[in-house]
Amino acid sequence: MSNRMLDEQDLLGPLLSKITCPHCWHVFQPADTLWISEHPDLLGDRLLGPHVPQRFLPNRFTPQGKALDSRGMPTSRLACPHCHLEIPRGIFHLRPVFFSLLGAPASGKSYFLTTMIWRLRKLLPEKFGLALTDLDAIHNHRLQEYENTLFLNRDGQTPVELPKTETTGDLYNLVMLGGAPVQYIKPFLFSIQPVGKHPRANLGLRGGRALVVYDNAGESFLPGADSARSPVTRHLALSAAWFFVFDPTQDLRFRREVSRISDDPQVRMDLDRPAREVPYRQDVILREAWERVLRHHEAPLRRGMPPLVVIVAKADCWGPLLPCWPLPEPYRMTAKGVAGVSIERIVEVSSAVRSLMEQYVPEIVAAAETLSRDVIYIPVSATGCSPETNERGEIIGFLPSKIQPIWVETPILYTLVRWMPGLVGRLVGSTSRGAAG
Structure with a gap:
């Protein structure tokens, strides 16, 4: 055959x-x-x-x-x-690279993934000579709907929300194995290939890769949620990198500090959080991921764990606490007509974020650096704006007309440079340091 x-x-x-x-x-x-x-x-x-x-x-x-x-x-x-x-x-033709998105419930994983992919669809061909396309429209249908909601909405003045990612339903496939139903998460599938001015453009798809991205419900990472009949997070053991979305607004210490400089309803101490946003110990999520890798990874040693990208979400409200705010552009154009990424600049920002997290959430830093020797801390804002509220102060969503993502492309650019340098180049003079500061 x-x-x-x-x-x-x-x-x-x-x-x-x-x-x-x-x-x-x-x-x-x-x-x-x-x-x-x-x-x-x-x-x-x-x-x-x-x-x-x-x-x-x-x-x-x-x-x-x-x-x-x-x-x-x-x-x-x-x-x-x-x-x-x-x-x-x-x-069957493109070498796959797997990425796992993990985080606590209501941490903003789906917002981040949606805005990152939307941004990359435009940025990669425009600046890097790369085309990011859906490898399969059916698998990516949910993500396309999310992109339409946030960025192609005809009514930009009505607040919108992305639906919560559930642990069951049409986001999963049910397969009868051994006479019992087994639930598998549906992946998002993309191809990334050189085009235009890229030095490998003549290779077309032969020079490309398949990107396989998993976005579980936050509840899937709670202790006890993974089983033989619902192995929805087994992809952790295959992933080239983990994207851990940390939500500072779920931490009381962080919220208290940020509330002094921001009136964002997600951090205001005088407002109740939405009922669905019950705070979780986010370090527990990371440690549970570690336990699952021990069970499923072929080489469960600390030196063999995948690199960990800690994505510190909702930076539009807490970012002013950083000395490097507003964030610098992580890339620039080169004489070859394509952009290169400044690893050095990203690492400098990571160091500042790590210092801030050590001050307010040291257990997150400890958990991350126990899990992997290769950790980077990247601030992002999926929306670049605060959510809207009703007359009772309850969050009702985001105005599409206000959405301006901040640094959402940086995690994948960093990952592509580090582990697929033939696709995205590193700026001359950048360092290769990727650890926590």
Whole structure:
């Protein structure tokens, strides 16, 4: 099958020798790939249910390399041999890099992810000669809806909120394994490839990567939430880096200090927090992540843990506490016509953020640096503005017309420079230091 599977090699490049399923993380050979029937009568899969198209191993192909199902209809859709969930074709050609987004409930993970992707869609081709595109529109549908809500909203003067990420529902896939239902989180899938003035633009997708991003509900990281029947955070063990979203407004000590310089309703001490924003010990979230890696990582040693990017959210209200506020641009254009990233500048900002966190939330710094030897602290604001309130002082959302994200692109730029330098370059003179200060 691997010889017939892809006449798209001219476009996508050669097949990878091993494929990692982005749903269940099963590693398999291309020849073991299942195909998805197209004929409307071929319904019913033993793992996915009676209304799902059948999966099959083909023995007949069209001259174009498409498989023929048992009714003779050609198909090009592919699935994992373990979980039977559909896998976009790009995953078979582009080396994947996995990123895990973690944090406490109501910490703003979905706001951060939405604004980061929106910003990167414009910034990467404009400044870095890279195209960030959806590898599969179906998998990214929820994120696209969030982007539309915040940035393509026809009514910019009505407050909007992103829905809370739930621990069950259509954000997950249910698979029957061993006679029992197993719930897998749906990943967000992107391709990133050189274009335009990028020095590797002639390689096209051959010079690109697949980005696989996981955004769990905050409750998924609470102790006891991960099980064999709901392994929704097993991606932690595969990730190239973890993005831990720390919300300072959930910490009483931080809120008290910030309330002296900001009237943001998220930090005002005279207002009750929304009922859904019950404060959690955010260091416990990090330590629970560590425990799960010990259970699932192939080399559970401190020196082998993934790099940790601590994303300190809602910087629009607490950022003035930093000596480097307003934040400097983390990149600049070079003579080659593409931008480079200043690792040195990011590390300097990280050092200032770390000092502030050591003063008010030292347990977060201790937990982060116990978890990984490679820690960076990056301030961001997904909205760049305070939320709106009603006459009772209750938060009712953000005005789309006011949203101006701050530094949301920096975590992924830093990560690309550190671990994919062929895609994003480092400015000459920048250091390679990535640790906590």
